[in-house]
Amino acid sequence: MSLSRIVFAALILTSSLAVAQTKSSSGNPLFEGWYADPEVTLFKNEVWIYPTFSARYEKQVFMDAFSSSDLVQWKKHERIIDTAAIKWAKRAMWAPAIIEKEKKYYLFFAANDIQNDQEHGGIGVAVSDKPAGPFKDYLGKPLIDKFQNGAQPIDQFVFRDDDGTYYIYYGGWRHCNIAKLNNTFTGFEPFEDGSTFKEVTPSGYVEGPFMFKKNGKYYFMWSEGGWGGPDYCVAYAIADSPLGPFKRIGKILQQDPNVATGAGHHSVLHLPKKDLWYIVYHRRPLGETHPDHRVTCMDVLEFDKDGFIKPVKITKEGVKKVSLR
Template identity: 35%
Template sequence: MILVSAVVVVMAASLVFYFFMDRESETVTYKNPVGGMTNIGDPFILESNDTYYMYATSEASYGFRVWQSDNLVDWEEKGIAYDHYKQENRWATGDFWAPEVISYKGKYYMTYSARNDAGSLQISVAVSDDPLGPFEDESTEIIEQSGSYIDGHIFIEDDGTPYLYYVKDCSENIQDGKHVSQIFVQPMDEGLTKVLGTPTLLLQPDQDWEGLQGDYQWNEGPFVVKNDGKYYLMYSANYYASEDYSVGYAVSDKPTGPFVKASENPILSKDLDKGVSGPGHNSVTTGLDGETLYAVYHIHTHPEVPSGDRQMSIDKMEFIDGKLKVHGPSREEREMTVE
């Protein structure tokens, strides 16, 4: 039996998307990088009401842009989601990095980091009634400032407890004479305005692929996925503007650890033969079928000259015998299925 009843070809920018419609499903075919945007980094995708929203490091001097999609592949820029110049109390001087947005109790909460007047990086939370914004600062110093902090990631446990995973940045964090970025976690209050208790150190560079010989070392970009009762903490290591920027993960029985890094790390790394350099700082979203997981990450726009100019890629992710597997980095044609 031939189920395919129609084929529609849609042209968007330089990309071609094929929609195969049959009685049971619809398939979207795509190639990385997706969306056509450049000069972005740290892509984060929120799914809300059958629509996807992507936030990224994009206007580093004052805020963040937002893109919208119905299919995870074809993206439209929708303007500025957070504009620091429009805040009632402007506290930051620049370096607006790594926004993430979650839907929580009827509102949308954005975590981001920026540089304060003292020259340190700090994590802030802004709130909006709409995923497109505008977002307004709610709490501008989530962590009591004693150093630089970046890459805030909020994970809501099944019992409703919110946790903030974050990075103590290597710019001011010196361990044994080296600048080291470390990942911590703390529970948050119900209003997502502050962390509670004392910080718990979860990860720091200690695997060979993480550049242990360098004077600057990174574990950053935390993102937590829960599967089959275990917690998978994805993270990035090495310098973001190097081809060796890559993704690893660690596993725990509790959201507060202890986490054990996977022996097969890194699970997402460069493939220069494909023109892929520095894949990293990932988030995770659910695909169009409501089940399939996808890792969302950036790659260097110009792999021969790695820099802060990056683009977004998306690849299928799954759990196989307790291990986390990303089917990438890919540049060949891939498919997503809609049910």
């Protein structure tokens, strides 16, 4: 390479780095690539996003993760888990949910897209010493491998209540269950009435449950509509108990024909030191017809004076830079 070309390349690199350092907002999508069903969480001074790799089922045999210390610059962590480490998982690895417990990171995922109780698959658990993995199979089999109350075992979310109880919400096919995880995440503890899986399906529910707690109230959220269409959206309910009952309040995230379509399957981030709230979700670029072209985005989540969630404005700009260090 000639000296002039070397100098030119150096100038381009320097310019790119300068732009990255001065970038004040994230932009949407947050990072390149086709990713859906994002789970966002805060580990110490870093925000992590764990999405589904959006492709045909046979190609969904791994998961990547992304981390950021300012919500603007994102680092990609490739193949934090794949089917080589999960012998029973063959395809369709979906909707990761992650929880930190006693310095271990537990990644819950769905695999194989089972259609009945005779097929092998369902919701599994993997474990690692680091949020970037590599994650290894924790149980050697699925944690949930049967249809309970009509719920397909997919789209899991793990919620830790203030009393230290861990609940798992999950379910496709328009049914949602809650179960109480045992202390080691190897199984379940029964509820007071002796049952293990309770149905908590609200009106309009399709898939993608999520729970957070604010001011003593339980905010239960889910996706409605068809994941491949423009009507995909997010609705929510508020309850006094993690078990509900969850009476639907209304939609808070949906398409904007001027920005993107198919906005749904989300998670929520709270930065407690700054009391900032965000919603992370996937959507489909305008004009896109490929069913798997979904991208991960982040926008601001706000509440009114009564604690109800305001409708989210989906944007191309994303969110402002925030220092987490």
